[in-house]
């Protein structure tokens with residue numbers, strides 16, 4: 233390849249991701265993106281310039297050696313690529329699928345200046361899936377037992393990462409999970425068609441192989457408090473990774489009518505409780521003919537696309553700013569539009585109207601225009617007076633965001649939170665206001681991303697290890 | 707897996723289960739509940755902890771068989787297991803010595819009233835309990851309530867046992883006879899709780915009810931359990947389940963409980979058709 237003239241290499245178009253046809257996939261829950269073939273992966277990997285100063289790496293919150301793993305793929309050493317990934321990222325099959333790459337690693341790839349950036353996420357997914365397909369699970373050796381016990385609250389990406397890192401260092405780790413299945417948002421929020429649950433199960437299995445105990449059906453703050461775990465059950469340190477699980481509503485009239493869901497409820501019924509297989513599974517969910525989803529983030533896109541797959545014919549996305557401001561990943565907005573989402577940008581719901589029997593009948597919206605930029609730098613949407621109109625709907629899903637669940641802070645004396653209820657933790661170590669208690673992920677930052685939660689978990693694991701070791705031998 | 711240690715039919719359609727759940731048994735307090743899931747395909751349903759034995763590590767659940775899940779639970783025997791039991795959830799009842807309190811339980815609501823009455827009595831209250839059922843055959847836990855109360859009144863809607871009438875009529879009558887209640891607890895079907903709130907409002911008695919909306923997680927994550935109290939939306943699983951009886955929007959609660967009537971009927975018919983085996987092992 234070195235005979236290539238500089239500048240030529242990398243100019244080839246990115247390898248397209250094979251996907252299910254939109255009209256077919258909107259009727260099933262199978263994964264939409266099918267993954268690269270080995271040939272495609274090698275061809276894409278060969279576009280990489282193997283930069284001496286790889287800017288892509290600075291865009292990855294866990295600093296994966298991107299040229300390293302990509303080179304391995306280019307050379308056909310897929311095993312080696314998977315190993316390289318695992319050095320920095322315990323969940324490559326997950327991140328390769330759900331990371332907002334366009335804002336992270338791929339945003340900084342030099343190829344993107346002139347041509348298309350390298351498809352780093354797709355290659356990461358390829359290597360991780362390839363390893364899984366071989367039916368191999370390389371379990372690294374763990375350090376000799378330290379005799380120290382760590383409790384991890386929550387089994388989302390933050391909790392799983394902390395648990396894996398600390399187990400590798402020889403600590404005895406137990407994860408406490410409130411729900412009946414581990415994985416956090418990866419199992420109850422993100423749908424099967426974007427992230428198959430078998431992948432999450434595999435990652436959890438890996439962590440269990442490292443010796444981590446997973447206690448499901450255990451609500452910290454209710455079943456036991458953090459104080460009890462530390463003072464009575466002998467935990468030397470605790471990591472809190474409880475996520476942003478509290479659904480926000482808009483506080484508009486009609487929000488408690490039958491047929492109005494929070495996105496959390498809607499997605500939990502479908503994903504965790506498998507309502508899409510009712511009555512084989514006992515939990516039902518309603519969609520009717522027409523659904524309006526309120527919001528413009530990933531959660532809204534997932535709700536829209538779930539509603540279609542559950543059989544809704546018309547699915548609206550009602551968003552108060554314009555498409556350009558939508559916080560969802562571009563790829564997922566495109567997927568949803570291809571599948572038939574009707575986007576009502578610059579629309580804000582003002583009330584939900586009932587049918588006289590306690591059920592939703594219509595949603596009344598007002599048109600918006602973009603005004604001056606607000607504190608976040610985005611132009612503030614302002615209502616256009618007198619522009620109200622109604623849409624007939626059977627179901628409304630509110631996907632305007634989630635906050636921190638107060639259960640742990642309210643039962644842990646001395647644990648400081650900010651004015652929104654997020655736990656205050658040091659950005660470098662995750663240390664909270666209590667000795668031996670660390671926190672990270674969405675519970676600290678507010679709703680963010682999988683990879684940021686993992687990054688926070690990684691930093692906290694390092695700090696927890698130092699803390700435990702500074703206490704001397706157990 | 708949580709083993710069923712003991713099962714007893716209180717009536718043909720109300721069963722009592724003593725379930726092995728040591729983590730919950732050592733922590734639970736009156737007013738709290740658990741969420742359980744029978745098996746992998748099962749729904750998560752909330753049930754009040756009617757009694758507990760901290761030493762044995764068991765909790766007691768009293769379950770009215772009204773739909774698919776509760777009827778399927780009825781097919782389990784002693785020694786069988788329940789896949790998931792999580793708790794204790796919800797805020798515990800605030801217990802203090804008010805003076806004279808009324809503990810009013812209707813139908814299956816008698817089960818959750820029992821531990822509250824017992825705790826109020828232990829705190830020094832004079833506990834006047836009024837329990838009732840539609841008819842004699844479906845009245846439950848009379849003996850337990852006798853032990854937990856200073857005074858017990860029993861009503862039946864059809865007069866087949868005890869006093870003829872509703873529990874709320876009996877409460878009204880006692881007040882007319884000069885009973886002065888400093889506090890009251892009322893748990894039962896929504897219309898009963900609404901009537902109870904009417905009585906205590908008329909007589910200016912501070913009172914609480916325990917609400918039973920549909921739930922999933924029971925930890926404040928999904929919002930399905932939202933109720934309106936004093937015009938504000940609250941999540942019954944974490945903010946409740948007990949609320950000031952005078953401030954609850956009962957009609958909204960009733961309406962929201964009917965969300966899945968059609969699907970519940972479908973699930974029940976399917977269950978009854980295949981004799982309890984469908985959905986369990988697939």
Ligand SMILES: Cc1cc2nc3c(=O)[nH]c(=O)nc-3n(C[C@H](O)[C@H](O)[C@H](O)COP(=O)(O)OP(=O)(O)OC[C@H]3O[C@@H](n4cnc5c(N)ncnc54)[C@H](O)[C@@H]3O)c2cc1C
Nearest residue numbers: 386388389390410416417421452475673674680681682685
């Ligand atoms: C529908 C949806 C789609 C998303 N799509 C993307 C995407 O495409 N890309 C991306 O990068 N990010 C996405 N996100 C965001 C991402 O999933 C989160 O930022 C990430 O999961 C946060 O991880 P976490 O470990 O902090 O918490 P979570 O994943 O929220 O996990 C927290 C866990 O803690 C448990 N828990 C809570 N309280 C307790 C308690 N008291 N006791 C015990 N356990 C408790 C919860 O049950 C849960 O399992 C999405 C989020 C949602 C909801």
Ligand SMILES: Cc1cc2nc3c(=O)[nH]c(=O)nc-3n(C[C@H](O)[C@H](O)[C@H](O)COP(=O)(O)OP(=O)(O)OC[C@H]3O[C@@H](n4cnc5c(N)ncnc54)[C@H](O)[C@@H]3O)c2cc1C
Nearest residue numbers: 751752753754769770773774775776918919920921963970
């Ligand atoms: C805090 C709380 C404590 C409760 N304690 C008891 C108890 O001690 N004993 C008892 O017999 N019952 C109790 N219930 C009610 C019990 O949860 C329901 O009877 C049960 O869920 C019905 O399930 P099913 O499948 O048998 O019936 P279904 O056919 O599903 O439902 C019949 C009716 O039960 C209600 N219901 C359905 N699903 C749920 C759900 N997930 N959560 C709540 N209600 C639902 C609805 O109003 C529905 O119309 C309690 C409910 C709550 C919220």
Ligand code: SF4
Nearest residue numbers: 292327331336337353
């Ligand atoms: S983990 Fe995410 S940000 Fe890092 S290289 Fe992979 S896809 Fe890019």
Ligand code: SF4
Nearest residue numbers: 280281283288341342
């Ligand atoms: S910046 Fe792009 S081309 Fe350079 S090493 Fe990273 S992925 Fe390869």
Ligand code: FES
Nearest residue numbers: 924926928929943
């Ligand atoms: S049951 Fe889900 S929030 Fe209350």
